[in-house]
Amino acid sequence: MHFAFTEEQQQIGDAVRDALADACPAGVVRAAWAAPDTAVRSLLADLGVLGLNLPEAVGGLGLGMVDAVLPLTEAGRAAAPVALVETIATNPTLAAIGEADLAAQVATGEAFVTLRAPGGYAVDADRAALVLVVEGDRVGVVRAPRLVAQPAVDGSRRLFAVEGDVEPTDADGRELLDRAALAAAAQLVGLSHHMLAMAVDYAKTRRQFGAPIGSFQAVQHHLVDALLRVRFAAPTVAQAAWHVDAGTAEASLQVAMATSLAADAASLTARKALQVHGAIGYTFEYDLHLWMKRAWSLSAAWGDARAHRARVADHLLGAPDA
Amino acid sequence: MHFAFTEEQQQIGDAVRDALADACPAGVVRAAWAAPDTAVRSLLADLGVLGLNLPEAVGGLGLGMVDAVLPLTEAGRAAAPVALVETIATNPTLAAIGEADLAAQVATGEAFVTLRAPGGYAVDADRAALVLVVEGDRVGVVRAPRLVAQPAVDGSRRLFAVEGDVEPTDADGRELLDRAALAAAAQLVGLSHHMLAMAVDYAKTRRQFGAPIGSFQAVQHHLVDALLRVRFAAPTVAQAAWHVDAGTAEASLQVAMATSLAADAASLTARKALQVHGAIGYTFEYDLHLWMKRAWSLSAAWGDARAHRARVADHLLGAPDA
């Protein structure tokens, strides 16, 4: 039992963090609402993140979900306007269904593959070479999708309803959805860290009643409540990633646990961060909402906290009407 | 629309409050753990409370549930070690099933009638002239019960499992249980008021870090959270009582609403009051636990908050598996 990222994993995470701190300040996130990003995606390609979990044979790094946790977390911290969840989730499936050429293009950023969420939508489907869907327990491929734009709360996440002929494959649908949920959970941890940091910084400098508001117990305890949820969610994300990589029998259960905790943590942190900011946090020109909206969106897109808890409940307690 | 108790109702409530303040201090509540009370019950008989909702023909006051709300609340505030819920609930049933003589004795305190909670127990059944039970939607009478003592958390509430032949009656079971739940809700409001008052008093006098602990925001906000729940529960109890007296179609729904709010308020207030007291509140020699245990007990005996909300949910949303 050794519950820590390796030095290499830390270094990749730090590299992504540093690169995004330079290349993806809040202004870049905001700009992506008007014009879809290409630069940040290119940067992530250059850093190897887009091909992180593709085989080396197609230009990937040949790494796994544990290695992806910190890059995903950092992309979340920066609210990078990139559909990284979809890329990390679909990469192993591309390899499995024999789309090696496409995979190679994904690694370099030349091509993009997206995934339709169950009952929901596919991000950036208009820019995707392929849309994957899950039907039953298998992955299907939609090569010529009919798309309907579905504008949503996070203007940098461009959603589309997807219809069209589905070409069946043998690839495992549950594993694909688990990777997506887990990748979203990692991003939610990063988003939460940033929202909390913004609120803490604001609480230290904003003065009312002759003192920084961060000196008031009510404000302090709001922030501690958020910290508590984020701190205890983060290790479960790493743990779930380890189970996914190890292919254990409980991998999917671990993903459900991590995702529910990360989604709850992000929702609570968004709310507490807004409350601590007060009205300024409620404006469009202040940046907090960019992170909040991403958090709202990601915490529901791949199954919300309750949906994942229902999976755990089914496992523990049997089917609801049993 | 006139949402206020009458002056007379207030006066009865004040009289009960004053009488119990004298005759039922915490020491009397505590003593009832060792030796069942008779004195406080006599006092309530003298005040007319035991026959409050019995017909004048049998020595009662001929009043209704709205009139009973404040006496019940005050008995709760004092944690009076008297099975008043059972008396107020069963009185109208006694009249309905032709037990006039017994009813007359109940009004004077000479006799006592108890009620078995659904799936649960009957308080003071060993001292009861009659045990009522609800089977299906009707009231049944157990005249020769076999009793098994079931010691429970509140040492002044002596519970018994009841078995024996059930003599059916035509009296409405739902109405009987609604009166019981509502009477418990009124007591829970009173119990909450007292626990909150104890905690507020303690917070004003207990000093730590060079200041009364009630000056700290965290303590203040705990107490405000409890107050909020109690304040908004109380009017729903009065409202439900009005619907019961008026015999409206939504009376049972109103009882469910009031009971769920009162039970939640009492649970929260118990927890906050204990937290504000700290270790002293956790001792047997300090009085708070006498009120907390009554609150725990009453908030579950006649259906807990969730059970009553489930009734509301069934009404609003249809049956669960519909």
Next chain:
Amino acid sequence: MDLSFTPSEQAFRAEARAWLAANVPPGPYPSGDTREGYAWHVQWEKKLFAAGWSAVSWPAAYGGRDASLIAWLIFEEEYYRAGAPARVIQNGIFLLAPTLFEFGTEEQKERILRPMAAAEVHWAQAWSEPEAGSDLANVRSTAERVDGGWRVSGQKTWCTRGAFCDAIYGLFRTDPATERHRGLTYMMVDLHQPGVTVRPVERLDGDESFAEIFLDGAFVPDRDVIGQVHQGWKVAMATTSSERGLSLRSPGRFLATTTRLVDLYRRHPDPALRDRIADVWIQARAYQAYTYQTVTRMMAGGGIGADSSLNKLYWSELDLQTHTLALDLLGPQAELLADAPDAVDHAEWLLGFAFALAGPIYAGTNEVQRNIVAARVLDLPRG
């Protein structure tokens, strides 16, 4: 205690319901917090006024119906039940008007109330300043005595719909030697004059309804001072803790929202949420019962006092719970905007959620409200 409605209350309800049924336009409505939407809403407000429904509890002399507070609650219930448009003039009729009724001169009431209710003159509140948010007494805006009135300078912020309004009301420091609550005066300021700059500020939902208002020597004639000079804090607080505490968000709003939530559940059922849906539905009705109790006391001459803070805590937290539940029911459709083809109910739940998030912030943060209740209701020592 009589919780049935009198024949006249029932008749009033029936009349309101019938008028609303006949006149409320079919939705969805444009947002009243955009310039175009505001103009649409003003037309609705004018129609409401013409029919005598704009401010039912006001004296008929000012365009009201002399309705009791009970009747006002009934009207609100019917208004929200009918799904009628949000009141864009509410910051006038519900926040400024009560102050005028209590502290205004006859001249002020004559001059101001009817055009306010008729949606001819539009009012925005101007309580906050950059350094006076939760700490409302930390007002920096000043008013300097000049012939016939005052010259006001400073910056007011978070003025809701301020960019579409004609005038604001708020506190100004008239005695430069004072600090905090003392030396403030309650004034109304015409925005259509030199020395006034209005900067719209977008909200996080994209609506542009906030405004920052910069004042640089704008003129306030003496007749636009409410109450005594230097006594503005008392004027502001008296009405905060009187009717305003009641009128900001009446129970009708939450009765309607939770009823619509039940309807949403029927279309998007999820058994795991039954308990929580019952809970918010019950809480909305508890808020109604509490309010009828409060209003009965007020009609007997009682005040609302710090109960207005308890009210605000209750409805703001209830509103957030309600909308969170709605989004939980909607799942993948929760995040869609109104122009998404798959949006449910024109995205009203998402918009309502965003607005509900502001509830614990505006009109005094919930932290400040808890402080007020601790001090004034529980009599706890100040921290």
Next chain:
Amino acid sequence: MDLSFTPSEQAFRAEARAWLAANVPPGPYPSGDTREGYAWHVQWEKKLFAAGWSAVSWPAAYGGRDASLIAWLIFEEEYYRAGAPARVIQNGIFLLAPTLFEFGTEEQKERILRPMAAAEVHWAQAWSEPEAGSDLANVRSTAERVDGGWRVSGQKTWCTRGAFCDAIYGLFRTDPATERHRGLTYMMVDLHQPGVTVRPVERLDGDESFAEIFLDGAFVPDRDVIGQVHQGWKVAMATTSSERGLSLRSPGRFLATTTRLVDLYRRHPDPALRDRIADVWIQARAYQAYTYQTVTRMMAGGGIGADSSLNKLYWSELDLQTHTLALDLLGPQAELLADAPDAVDHAEWLLGFAFALAGPIYAGTNEVQRNIVAARVLDLPRG
């Protein structure tokens, strides 16, 4: 990252599991917080020590097994999984011993540790005083310098199982000129001597395990001072924020409780509670993951720091949620005591609920823990 257990960790787990399976007596056990029950538990503790399981992470020289912190967590998981008796000597082995390992002399460790783990000498903590509860630095008990040691006087309170113990440890003011954190010394006090009066105090659950201890010139030899004279605060805090923060309530306890809750659900199902049951079961496992992460860091030389406060907040709130849920499942049977014929699981859920209510109070109230996290982790300004 490797979340599988090494062969030696697996072997250790297997050995612990086998021994516990063979030796844990069938329940229910008497409460360790009554005098009779305590005596029963001491016999169990002696058996545990004889088999080398009393303090597995200690050096073998003191009766331990030199087990790693990971192995200790594994042992705890197995111990609670087996439903073995609560550890009545935990305030010695988990709270005092870490202090001795960090600050004690060789003589102290030689003399004190083995009899402690062997349940021959029984230790109670004595942190609180009537005026020093949450405000732990407000110690009034004094120690006066005398030949060869100190004479201690004052009142210590809430000493868990103090009425059954032989000695206490706590802080005493050795420098009368000082206030608050300065001038305190960490001392161990033998209770079997003149000048010591122990008054048992019943808890709300009826157990008599609290004690108030009145000291009136009791003698503390120099050898029973831990760390430097006047440096007691530093000694107490260093261990609070090191291993003690980890050991007070290890994850194994909550893993076992939530697993038993799942079993209770199967016997008393209620679909409306599925979501909340899954939630606490998940949280217990999150606490486990967090702890393995913390321990990995500690084994690499890191400290636990203010994380001990986050730990305490997490497990204490989780424990209360878990037991509240259990009572919700039990309905009318929830309130029954162990001697009620209808009691479920010997009333362990009610007793556990009562004990869980104390969780946010003992070992530093959760309000104080939140203050600590705000100051030390979030670096927020002090209020």
